[in-house]
Amino acid sequence: MAAEAMGLRERKKRQTALRIYRTAIALFAEKGFDAVSVQEIADDAEVSKMTVFNYFGSKEDLVFKPMVEHFSDAARAVRDRACGESAVDAVRRQFLEMVEGRDPSVGLHGEPFARRIREVIMKTPELMERAYVESEKGARQLADQLAQETGDATLALIAAATLTAARNALVEEHHRRLDGGEAVDEVAADAAERAHRAFDLIAAGLNGYAVKA
Structure with a gap:
């Protein structure tokens, strides 16, 4: 059960990171990188600003970390x-x-x-x-x-x-x-x-x- 719970948590974490990433790229493409705040990304991804920084250390990392x-x-x-x-x-x-x-x-x-x-x-x-x-x-x-x-x-x-x-x-x-x-x-x-x-x-x-x- 513990292994299953860990697997579920990891999947949820990956899904959250992907949602934040895709939300950020969509906003950057629509409005421009400089015009988008991390708070706006967090709001659209339905997470807190702190959660964004927990997954991505900086605004630039929202573009580069996965690659x-x-x-x-x-x-x-x-x-x-x-x-x-x-x-x-x-x-x-x-x-x-x-x-x-x-x-x-x-x-x-x-x-x-x-x-x-x-x-x-x-x-x-x-x-x-x-x-x-x-x-x-x-x-x-x-x-x-x-x-x-x-x-x-x-x-x-x-x-x-x-x-x-x-x-x-x-x-x-x-x-x-x-x-x-x-x-x-x-x-x-x-x-x-x-x-x-x-x-x-x-x-x-x-x-x-x-x-x-």
Whole structure:
């Protein structure tokens, strides 16, 4: 019974967090990030202001908290790669898996809510700055992982910056085409081919780099 009660509490907590999140994004999209107060979000989500801050530490976190882990995707791919797999191939493999799964974090999701989040960020300078900072943190994590493995911090920074830039460029291309009116299926149809071309180019320059022993 205790386990069942805990499971019920956890489900309710997740449902509350999701309700607050969706309410916040809807209000930000309608009125603009700066024009919406946390109290207004709390009122619309039918929770207290304190509850909002219990789930989301700041107003910016109402946008970024559910997605912030994805800025470390490339670092995780490299950290968890199999023996014999290079850093480039690990990041490539992970990205292709996300393309196949139509992961929102790589810009391939047709659900309007996912598109709305990007619109809110793109229209808000402070959120754009936060996105840049989080991206740089992810690149630094990747560089630290590579430096730890190879012992060469300079080359690790170069490799991490290159891999991060390639991922960002591919994701931005997905968004650009969707913003231009193309359907998700149409963009996804050649996404894997574009990704292979991008990572092939990097692999040529980092030939044999950071192959896990």
